[in-house]
Amino acid sequence: MNSELNEDTGEMNEDDDDDEEEEEPKEKYDVDDDEGFSVLSDLPVEMSERRPTCRRCCRPVKVCLCPYLPALPLDVSTSLYIVQHPAEESRVLRTVPLLAACLAPGKCRVFVGRRFSEDRNPDLAAVCRDSSSLLLYPGAAAESLEDLSFSSATRSVILIDGTWSQAKDMFLRNPLLQLPRQVQLRSASSSQYVIRTQPNNMCVSTLECAAVALAIMENNLSIQEVLLRPLRALCQFQLQHGAQVHHSKEQLLRSGQYNKAMPRNKRKIRRMQKLISNQNI
Numbered sequence: 366m367n368s369e370l371n372e373d374t375g376e377m378n379e380d381d382d383d384d385e386e387e388e389e390p391k392e393k394y395d396v397d398d399d400e401g402f403s404v405l406s407d408l409p410v411e412m413s414e415r416r417p418t419c420r421r422c423c424r425p426v427k428v429c430l431c432p433y434l435p436a437l438p439l440d441v442s443t444s445l446y447i448v449q450h451p452a453e454e455s456r457v458l459r460t461v462p463l464l465a466a467c468l469a470p471g472k473c474r475v476f477v478g479r480r481f482s483e484d485r486n487p488d489l490a491a492v493c494r495d496s497s498s499l500l501l502y503p504g505a506a507a508e509s510l511e512d513l514s515f516s517s518a519t520r521s522v523i524l525i526d527g528t529w530s531q532a533k534d535m536f537l538r539n540p541l542l543q544l545p546r547q548v549q550l551r552s553a554s555s556s557q558y559v560i561r562t563q564p565n566n567m568c569v570s571t572l573e574c575a576a577v578a579l580a581i582m583e584n585n586l587s588i589q590e591v592l593l594r595p596l597r598a599l600c601q602f603q604l605q606h607g608a609q610v611h612h613s614k615e616q617l618l619r620s621g622q623y624n625k626a627m628p629r630n631k632r633k634i635r636r637m638q639k640l641i642s643n644q645n646i
């Protein structure tokens with residue numbers, strides 16, 4: 366369960382990890398439904414109540430993070446493919462738009478959905494089938510990215526963007542995502558993304574994972590610094606405006622500070638026990 370501060374209402378948003386509703390995957394920014402548009406354009410115009418949004422960083426203009434983005438997008442040879450749970454797209458505090466804004470156009474493509482297939486997502490399927498592609502997802506079969514050597518050939522890295530349980534569900538239910546070589550990060554430090562509760566200290570936000578992975582693959586540590594700058598600024602801003610630092614569940618459980626009612630679901634209790642004992646989950 367994650368909580369985050371809603372910038373519009375000042376209230377905390379809670380989301381449900383176990384939402385099983387089926388939804389058609391769609392590729393973001395692909396609007397070619399002319400028929401749908403003509404129907405929509407016939408509707409009376411209604412002034413939006415939403416605050417204006419910055420087109421580059423996708424943040425409300427008042428809290429635009431563009432000053433923290435690199436002056437020129439980073440020109441990396443690695444391409445990122447973000448497979449994003451639909452709930453992630455509507456979050457107030459999203460990190461993927463910041464990541465995309467830091468990178469050259471086309472270097473960070475986002476696919477929104479729960480289920481992905483060859484028919485519906487041919488581009489993503491081609492990446493998954495490419496033997497040089499990597500899936501950044503921890504697990505028993507995952508090799509440490511730090512241990513691999515990279516030739517000059519360009520590579521694709523696929524990341525799953527969602528809460529811990531959403532990501533696990535998407536991995537298990539999509540055979541396509543099980544095709545690429547699976548890698549994990551040994552060097553990922555405790556999450557800087559303190560506004561959202563992370564299931565454990567090693568589970569960092571998608572932006573942090575991508576920053577560490579790109580720095581390793583491009584053999585350039587400064588990439589990590591550049592990508593983390595807007596995230597640090599975002600956390601700083603949220604903390605100054607009343608958001609509380611969320612320690613990971615692991616930290617809270619260990620220090621006896623986890624004060625949410627224990628879940629009745631046995632699977633969840635087992636998962637929490639595994640978190641405490643630091644077992645592979």
Ligand SMILES: [Zn+2]
Nearest residue numbers: 419422429431
């Ligand atoms: Zn901006």
